[in-house]
Amino acid sequence: MNLKYIALHMDYDSGYQEPFRDNFNLNSRFISNYLSIQIRKLKTETDGAFNMISIIPTIDIKDSCKIVGEKALRARVSFNRDAYERMGEIEKYEYYLQLLEEGYKVCAKHKKIPLEQLLKLHQDFRNNGYKNEWLHKKKKFKEQGIEVTLNCFFTSFDFQLVMSVSDIKSKTELVSGTVIRTLSNEVCFAHLFKDVIVENDKIFITNSHDEPKFMFDVTDIRNKKFMFEILDDGLDYKPYTG
Secondary structure, X not given: OEOOEEEEOOOOOOOOOOOHHHHHHHHHHHHHHHHHHHHHHHOOEOOOOOOEEEEEEOOOOOOOEEEEOOOEEEEEEOOOHHHHHHOOHHHHHHHHHHHHHHHHHHHHOOOOOOHHHHHHXXXXXXXXXXXXXXXXXXXXXXXOOEEXXXXXXXXXXXXXXXXXXXXXXXXXXXXXXXXXXXXXXXHHHOOOOOOEEEEXXXXXXXXXXXXXXXXXXXXXXXXXXXXXXEOOOOOOXXXXXX
């Protein structure tokens, strides 16, 4: 069994209440997502008892480390709420990493975990400016003479899917803009986009069920107008405007 997930979050037993707990989980989620994706690439084997490391900031720590739920190695760590609420943006990112590192050390006392690899992923994240960004899709449509690119930007505050369209011959960008903006959690956005297709001079971004969800007109694109329609069929989407 490989280690697949790294999570920093406050659960119902952490002692922290809403809305603080929910805001903490949203603001730190982009780091958990980044680390989970990166650790899966390393294909690090565990002893078979767990495939997740879950670190939970908690007021009153009764059991420091145990296997819970669906193969999660859970460690509870202390949390300084007063100091946290005074921190700036980058300070909070560092504090998230610090909490994770404290949790790793607790876990390492009970199970063999890839501590050095995890700490290296933390340093890579720092070196990259605390960014969780990736290319989701890049496709050329030769008949229309365009190339469509979908890029993802997952931050502490939101998630955005940005589409760019370039002319194949001139290699110049025709349009670029945000198609999807949601709260900073995968459950809010993962189902909303999957592929890019072109039918009858319409560009469609499909959802996870392969249903067209966002529709662009190639003529508008050629006229450098970033305009699209959100189709009613399939999964619901309401843009986040917070």
